Amino acid sequence: xxxxxxxxxxxxxxxxxxxxxxxxxxxxxxxxxxxxxxxxxxxxxxxxxxxxxxxxxxxxxxxxxxxxxxxxxxxxxxxxxxxxxxxxxxxxxxxxxxxxxxxxxxxxxxxxxxxxxxxxxxxxxxxxxxxxxxxxxxxxxxxxxxxxxxxxxxxxxxxxxxxxxxxxxxxxxxxxxxxxxxxxxxxxxxxxxxxxxxxxxxxxxxxxxxxxxxxxxxxxxxxxxxxxxxxxx
Numbered sequence: 692x693x694x695x696x697x698x699x700x701x702x703x704x705x706x707x708x709x710x711x712x713x714x715x716x717x718x719x720x721x722x723x724x725x726x727x728x729x730x731x732x733x734x735x736x737x738x739x740x741x742x743x744x745x746x747x748x749x750x751x752x753x754x755x756x757x758x759x760x761x762x763x764x765x766x767x768x769x770x771x772x773x774x775x776x777x778x779x780x781x782x783x784x785x786x787x788x789x790x791x792x793x794x795x796x797x798x799x800x801x802x803x804x805x806x807x808x809x810x811x812x813x814x815x816x817x818x819x820x821x822x823x824x825x826x827x828x829x830x831x832x833x834x835x836x837x838x839x840x841x842x843x844x845x846x847x848x849x850x851x852x853x854x855x856x857x858x859x860x861x862x863x864x865x866x867x868x869x870x871x872x873x874x875x876x877x878x879x880x881x882x883x884x885x886x887x888x889x890x891x892x893x894x895x896x897x898x899x900x901x902x903x904x905x906x907x908x909x910x911x912x913x914x915x916x917x918x919x920x921x922x923x924x
Contacts, residue, residue: 811912867909
């Protein structure tokens with residue numbers, strides 16, 4: 692829907708109605724919006740969660756419901772990652788990657804937020820007092836039990852635990868130690884990319900979709916998860 696300039700009364704009525712409806716939609720997502728100050732800015736009023744600006748009322752209202760949720764997730768995941776980061780102020784998140792884990796888990800979802808500095812920060816989304824919360828995931832690479840809880844029992848692959856390998860991720864090469872091997876499965880891990888608040892969705896196809904996946908610690912935060920076809924030694 693395209694909004695045009697109209698008289699102030701009509702715009703204010705529309706903003707009031709849309710702010711109330713948007714608040715109700717986010718309540719269904721178990722997210723509480725801050726009060727939307729539509730009286731001053733109308734449809735251009737910023738929508739915030741815990742003081743974190745998500746987008747304008749106009750922008751959010753034009754989205755599909757699933758994208759309304761994703762927009763909040765992107766902002767709150769980034770905020771949690773930057774809060775936990777060792778990086779300098781002003782750094783932004785560049786990539787949002789959901790991690791495929793065995794179910795059930797104590798959290799709703801696990802994401803790796805990659806910053807401009809290439810630091811990879813794990814963030815979990817979970818429910819607390821029936822509201823979505825985003826916090827850093829305390830991961831210890833030496834904790835074999837934790838790895839098993841996330842990815843299932845270690846599997847035997849062509850490469851071995853403790854082996855040093857180089858993996859190609861997009862156009863970058865990373866070298867690290869294999870700390871866990873995920874059994875073959877037919878589910879390909881989805882990837883979500885984002886840059887400066889925007890995101891696209893894409894998948895990567897491999898000729899062998901039942902090959903093992905390797906959890907590789909490259910000393911840049913949460914380990915990389917790679918298919919055997921991505922390992923180039």
